Amino acid sequence: MGIKLVRDRIHEVKWRHDKLKKYLRPTKDVVEHHQLLVQKLLEEVGEFLAASNQEERAQEAADVLEVLIAFLMQNHYARYNEEIDRAIVIASIMNAMNKKFNERGGFDEGAVYVGEGD
Numbered sequence: 001m002g003i004k005l006v007r008d009r010i011h012e013v014k015w016r017h018d019k020l021k022k023y024l025r026p027t028k029d030v031v032e033h034h035q036l037l038v039q040k041l042l043e044e045v046g047e048f049l050a051a052s053n054q055e056e057r058a059q060e061a062a063d064v065l066e067v068l069i070a071f072l073m074q075n076h077y078a079r080y081n082e083e084i085d086r087a088i089v090i091a092s093i094m095n096a097m098n099k100k101f102n103e104r105g106g107f108d109e110g111a112v113y114v115g116e117g118d
Contacts, residue, residue: 004043005036007066033074041067068093 027033048060
């Protein structure tokens with residue numbers, strides 16, 4: 001029997017049947033949560049790459065972002081032992097992305113480096 005991370009409210013949305021609820025449990029600790037987030041990120045990136053249309057890609061991109069937010073929230077809690085608001089995490093991602101974009105650009109144009117080293 002395998003385990004995988006599912007959304008926190010899946011039991012309210014999908015598994016309304018009491019028999020299925022018995023298969024849900026919280027993560028054992030921060031280490032297991034981290035390992036399951038890594039597994040989930042790889043799963044969601046794979047689904048994003050396999051998406052066949054724009055609507056599916058948007059849905060899968062949302063899932064990838066959701067996992068990244070969970071990573072950042074978990075990391076903050078592990079470092080500071082305090083909860084952090086999702087909006088703050090999302091704003092920090094957007095700020096970092098915008099800063100990098102303004103300084104170095106994005107990946108829209110397809111620039112390729114051909115040379116030695118990084």
